């Protein structure tokens with residue numbers, strides 16, 4: 001097996017910054033200290049570089065079926081893109097189809113990932129319906145190492161389950177030590193707004209955000225938090241996009257409700273005027289929740305700063321602009337929802353967070369790696385630099401600048417949400433379990449090297 005000796009790096013973890021060497025053997029950190037030596041190890045001089053634990057993206061949708069199409073990155077192209085962006089672990093949302101057991105859904109996702117993923121991966125299990133066997137199924141899924149579930153208050157008839165069902169799922173999750181992730185938008189009212197828009201001939205992409213207002217997110221966040229409060233269970237709100245939803249989370253935390261929150265770079269960096277782009281350009285940004293206003297961006301950055309946001313995920317769910325987004329050319333409701341982001345999470349957050357002095361380097365590590373590992377039962381195997389942890393590292397040259405572009409990205413999707421943006425923090429080297437898998441934008445790893453991670457219970461339950 002491999003041995004790597006990383007010399008003279010500035011090691012940044014969520015809690016400290018130290019100058020030291022790291023010796024990794026067989027994919028595990030063996031030793032951290034000054035002046036380490038190992039004649040048999042491949043040595044790297046990292047003077048002037050930051051070395052962080054590998055990024056963990058807990059919100060991805062690779063090779064995801066949606067009607068007759070699929071999100072365009074599979075587990076190889078998607079994880080290569082992740083790796084090149086400094087992410088060494090993903091947790092992807094597996095789902096079961098209506099009528100299928102959760103185990104069948106999970107099997108289908110194992111088949112998609114096995115032999116293809118280049119980095120380690122885990123799964124959440126998304127409930128597409130609530131039936132007699134849902135609560136029993138949940139126990140089996142947890143035993144299979146999938147310790148988090150997702151439910152929707154949006155997409156009636158497709159994914160939405162009602163309040164009593166969400167309440168039952170929350171109760172059961174608490175019982176078996178699982179964490180419930182919730183997509184918060186009021187799906188029924190959104191469907192009514194969509195009906196009205198289409199009836200009025202409003203079919204362009206710009207009607208997507210107008211039919212999914214922030215109030216619909218605020219209402220659902222409030223309701224879901226209340227359900228969690230009544231079930232006395234923790235809850236994790238995915239892709240928080242608005243200041244209105246943040247207010248609900250802040251109030252709940254003041255009451256002592258264990259509500260955890262995630263946002264994504266697109267909600268911190270982009271805003272709704274992009275839907276007014278020429279022609280059909282706005283379709284690139286059609287995702288749910290939609291991009292919001294500048295004021296929401298400010299509220300979200302504030303929430304990142306004061307740790308009301310625990311995790312930065314991406315909701316990476318790419319569809320080609322030229323051949324897939326165009327399905328909705330005459331009807332915005334037929335534009336496949338989702339956008340790419342798996343490759344640009346670390347450099348965007350490094351730039352907007354650390355370079356612009358909103359958060360410290362340690363806080364940056366916390367929200368892109370350590371908190372995701374803790375909340376989703378991977379810590380301290382992942383998300384930490386300590387003896388015994390996996391040797392997953394990102395090496396950053398803090399002075400180096402790059403431009404984001406669809407041409408240089410590794411995802412196969414045909415556009416970028418951030419075309420032309422100047423960023424710092426693009427990884428110079430990435431190590432996954434001690435192997436150098438990325439160097440200066442070049443991918444050196446191999447499909448199938450990624451392992452399925454059986455996850456423990458969320459750190460919430462260790463409190």
Ligand SMILES: [Zn+2]
Pocket residue numbers: 059061315317
């Ligand atoms: Zn998602």
